[in-house]
Amino acid sequence: MRKIFSAISLFIVCSYSFAQKDTSKNMSWGTVHKGILAGVGTISVGEMPAFNITNAYITGNLEYYAQRNVSIRGDAFFFVNSLTQNSPLVRNSGIYFGAFYHFNTHSGFDPLIGFQPGWSVTKMTAQNDLSPPALTNSYKDATSLCPLASVVVGFNFFAEKWFHIQANVRYTAGQYLAPSSQGGVFADQNNISELSFSFGLGFNIDVFPRRRGPAGNPSF
Amino acid sequence: MIKFRSTIVAAFLLFTVSSFAQKDTTAGQFSLGMRSTISSFTDAQSVGFGAGGQFRIRFSKHMNTDWYSDYITTNIQNLGYRRDAHIGWSVVFYLDQNPIVKGQVTPYIVAGQCFDYTNVYSDYSNSSMERWSAAAAQGGFGMTYNFTKYFDFSAVAQYMLHIGTNVVTQVETDEKTNQQYLSITNPGGASLNGHLLITFSVNYMLGRL
Numbered sequence: 001m002r003k004i005f006s007a008i009s010l011f012i013v014c015s016y017s018f019a020q021k022d023t024s025k026n027m028s029w030g031t032v033h034k035g036i037l038a039g040v041g042t043i044s045v046g047e048m049p050a051f052n053i054t055n056a057y058i059t060g061n062l063e064y065y066a067q068r069n070v071s072i073r074g075d076a077f078f079f080v081n082s083l084t085q086n087s088p089l090v091r092n093s094g095i096y097f098g099a100f101y102h103f104n105t106h107s108g109f110d111p112l113i114g115f116q117p118g119w120s121v122t123k124m125t126a127q128n129d130l131s132p133p134a135l136t137n138s139y140k141d142a143t144s145l146c147p148l149a150s151v152v153v154g155f156n157f158f159a160e161k162w163f164h165i166q167a168n169v170r171y172t173a174g175q176y177l178a179p180s181s182q183g184g185v186f187a188d189q190n191n192i193s194e195l196s197f198s199f200g201l202g203f204n205i206d207v208f209p210r211r212r213g214p215a216g217n218p219s220f
Numbered sequence: 221m222i223k224f225r226s227t228i229v230a231a232f233l234l235f236t237v238s239s240f241a242q243k244d245t246t247a248g249q250f251s252l253g254m255r256s257t258i259s260s261f262t263d264a265q266s267v268g269f270g271a272g273g274q275f276r277i278r279f280s281k282h283m284n285t286d287w288y289s290d291y292i293t294t295n296i297q298n299l300g301y302r303r304d305a306h307i308g309w310s311v312v313f314y315l316d317q318n319p320i321v322k323g324q325v326t327p328y329i330v331a332g333q334c335f336d337y338t339n340v341y342s343d344y345s346n347s348s349m350e351r352w353s354a355a356a357a358q359g360g361f362g363m364t365y366n367f368t369k370y371f372d373f374s375a376v377a378q379y380m381l382h383i384g385t386n387v388v389t390q391v392e393t394d395e396k397t398n399q400q401y402l403s404i405t406n407p408g409g410a411s412l413n414g415h416l417l418i419t420f421s422v423n424y425m426l427g428r429l
Contacts, residue, residue, distance in 0.1 A: 070424065098254045117256045147256075147271035149420075177301040
């Protein structure tokens with residue numbers, strides 16, 4: 001009898017304490033606001049129409065909501081490999097930095113559009129499909145720093161206190177320019193423009209949790 | 221009498237300066253941004269493409285300054301390529317009576333100076349040439365649109381003159397093989413060659429200095 005009484009008491013105490021701690025309905029978790037610092041690490045897949053190849057990247061980004069509608073974000077793309085055989089790409093890792101505009105939905109759903117210039121470190125094989133396979137290594141060409149411009153559309157979905165979901169479609173424009181060991185400067189083979197897609201789970205914190213609300217006058 | 225007049229003038233000047241200082245809350249605004257640049261009319265009608273960054277320090281309601289860096293690459297008809305690196309500054313003068321307002325386009329004129337590095341490569345005998353120049357000047361016209369009070373998108377078209385030594389490229393034909401190639405020459409002396417730069421940027425005002 002004493003054990004049953006103790007068990008019921010413990011259950012009630014636990015339930016009561018859970019009810020006390022679960023204040024999520026009163027908090028602004030799941031809403032987009034100034035001061036969110038969000039990071040995402042995921043895998044991205046890109047289609048490069050000039051070569052008709054598909055590439056895989058490990059990507060990550062860090063985003064800070066300077067205002068409810070504006071965030072500043074940096075992205076890094078690490079080239080893993082092409083998923084298509086006879087791809088001329090050897091290296092194509094890049095970084096981007098820019099700003100995003102977020103459309104107000106008064107919920108955790110956060111559609112966004114952004115502009116991010118960037119740079120890639122790119123290396124290609126010259127005329128790979130024409131090279132004898134045994135000589136492929138001798139036909140590697142110079143690594144080049146390539147300026148890029150990209151437009152991103154997508155959304156974040158803040159449903160939990162610490163985590164969010166992110167999906168992005170990015171169009172990147174750029175060209176690879178380096179001397180070719182087979183002569184020429186990659187005639188018709190310098191367009192590294194790419195359409196990529198990424199989807200992942202992200203982590204977020206409030207940098208200024210007590211200063212939530214309308215943006216004040218920015219000041220140093 | 222002269223002393224009295226001097227006192228009046230001095231008081232008037234002080235009042236004017238202090239009233240300007242009180243009203244102008246825009247001075248010292250600091251913005252940070254990223255930019256993409258299209259370069260044209262450089263070599264053999266080829267169009268280049270670049271990326272870079274910039275920051276802005278605003279002096280007054282109508283006057284801002286742009287401090288930027290660009291890295292531009294140009295494919296010259298698949299015969300060679302050109303790489304340009306720019307570090308420069310420009311003065312921006314807003315033409316609107318009430319500039320930089322949310323939801324409004326503000327036109328502006330821009331002019332400034334730039335340090336310029338150029339490297340041109342020709343596939344023909346693997347030749348290349350580079351030069352540094354501290355005397356490039358640019359000027360043009362732009363517009364900025366403010367999505368919010370602190371966040372804007374800007375587009376500007378400006379012509380940059382490389383005042384000083386220049387690297388000249390020209391597409392020529394080999395008479396023996398009838399093959400086109402890119403010749404690179406450094407004619408010496410001053411020249412007024414340049415290129416049209418169209419720049420798109422996003423900028424965020426971080427605060428006041």
